[in-house]
Amino acid sequence: MPETIYTIPINEAFEAAAESEQCVCPFCTLERDLEKNEIDLILGASMMEPDIRIKTNKSGFCPKHFEKMMAYGKRLPLALMLESHLAELYGKITKKDKIESYDKPIKRLMELNSSCYICERIAYNYKRIMSNAVYMWSSDEEFRKKLLSQKTFCVKHFIDFVNTGSRELGKKEFPAFYQDVGEVFAPYFKELCSDVSWFCKKFDYRYEDEPWYNAKDSVERAVAFLSSSQKSDKA
Ligand SMILES: [Zn+2]
Numbered sequence: 490m491p492e493t494i495y496t497i498p499i500n501e502a503f504e505a506a507a508e509s510e511q512c513v514c515p516f517c518t519l520e521r522d523l524e525k526n527e528i529d530l531i532l533g534a535s536m537m538e539p540d541i542r543i544k545t546n547k548s549g550f551c552p553k554h555f556e557k558m559m560a561y562g563k564r565l566p567l568a569l570m571l572e573s574h575l576a577e578l579y580g581k582i583t584k585k586d587k588i589e590s591y592d593k594p595i596k597r598l599m600e601l602n603s604s605c606y607i608c609e610r611i612a613y614n615y616k617r618i619m620s621n622a623v624y625m626w627s628s629d630e631e632f633r634k635k636l637l638s639q640k641t642f643c644v645k646h647f648i649d650f651v652n653t654g655s656r657e658l659g660k661k662e663f664p665a666f667y668q669d670v671g672e673v674f675a676p677y678f679k680e681l682c683s684d685v686s687w688f689c690k691k692f693d694y695r696y697e698d699e700p701w702y703n704a705k706d707s708v709e710r711a712v713a714f715l716s717s718s719q720k721s722d723k724a
């Protein structure tokens with residue numbers, strides 16, 4: 490049985506994106522919510538859970554997520570987690586308070602620097618969301634309509650959604666899926682191209698008195714489209 494645990498949040502994100510006045514990629518909202526949930530959990534409910542502590546001790550955090558946890562404003566849970574994380578790491582690179590010979594500490598510190606508990610959790614759940622959404626497309630007629638009513642997918646989420654579809658749908662089903670997703674992606678892409686062009690033209694004195702049309706925020710929208718940072722109304 491394919492994944493269905495994310496059916497409700499996926500439906501909600503697609504409905505909100507379709508109704509939004511802005512061009513919002515529903516997967517950007519879902520991915521941002523995943524990150525927020527993880528930070529809420531580790532600095533809240535699951536902060537003292539031993540099995541989570543074992544994982545955070547082992548993986549540590551990337552600079553971006555350290556920054557987000559600092560901005561969260563709860564110092565004590567963060568300090569408690571850092572206490573055991575630092576102690577475990579220190580124990581791994583020293584023997585009787587002396588640093589171990591060259592290769593071991595460097596290898597362990599390098600491993601630590603390339604992992605992040607929050608990134609790992611997001612990646613795991615993100616894959617499940619993509620799979621779930623592909624399954625919904627193939628099994629739920631209403632969801633197909635919802636998908637076609639989207640205004641946009643950003644570049645990264647278009648790639649991942651299509652790749653998941655190509656992996657998980659049969660050869661017969663995939664072309665129709667690609668067609669639907671492409672019908673959302675391409676028109677907004679085209680609109681951005683002309684909006685950014687018009688934005689550039691407006692700096693030419695000959696176009697000075699022309700209206701802006703939809704070009705005023707086109708640079709921000711193009712960057713959000715290319716860097717998957719499209720914000721929903723509530724974000
Ligand atoms: Zn996106």
Ligand SMILES: [Zn+2]
Nearest residue numbers: 551554605608
């Ligand atoms: Zn991270």
